[in-house]
Amino acid sequence: MQIKEYTEKNIHTIEIIGDLDASSAIQLDQVLEKALQDGRKKILIDCQNLMYIASAGLGVFVSHIETFKEQNIHCALYNMSDKVKNIFQILGLDSLLVIVKDRETALHSIQ
């Protein structure tokens, strides 16, 4: 798995490329932790090239839900394939996280 990051107009984007499984989830966790430590308040997760997600990957997002609420951090996931979104839906995470169709909608959701 690879992760790319960039920041534009105070919006921090994290792009996940490849499979997010038990062996790679720690990478995403470290990147997300760093973004929070850096005081990022608007975070977008680009899932266009996220090919697969296992529970370890879901766990990274789940473990930060409370922090997002407490620190008023706006985070949205976008460009997710149907099969990856389905895994979030199995656990009802699609109603606990902001998951939207595309970047434009994601930008709108965090304003």
Added chain:
Amino acid sequence: MIYYYKINCLPKNLKLIREFVTSALRNMPLSDIEINQLVLAVDEICTNLMVHTHHYNPNNFIEVSISQFPEAIQFEIIDKNITDFDITQYKFSGMTKIIQERRKGGLGLLLVHKIMDKVEIQRENCQNTWRLLKTISQN
């Protein structure tokens, strides 16, 4: 038809297991979403065994077999390193508790149980066999 795969316990091999399961399921009447769910369920069990039982010891192996029946698919994951883990005693935490405790773990077996119709562990001849059953429609 029975598909069989034996592989040693290394992190990089989780992807090979997923590719094996995907390849086998491509021959069955399943959608991409259904295939991904079943691949995930097998991946979660294999991950648990490799991490918690075998500690990614490359000298240890697990075996995965997939059997297709007219109305079901059966997955067997064989672990010859007997542990005391008893799924019937496993207490699942609800999502609310997992979120409140900011836990990263605890979701794997929850997913397996939501995806599969039956999950059991059989212990005999010094091995544990995880048996996962998914009923399928022939439409």
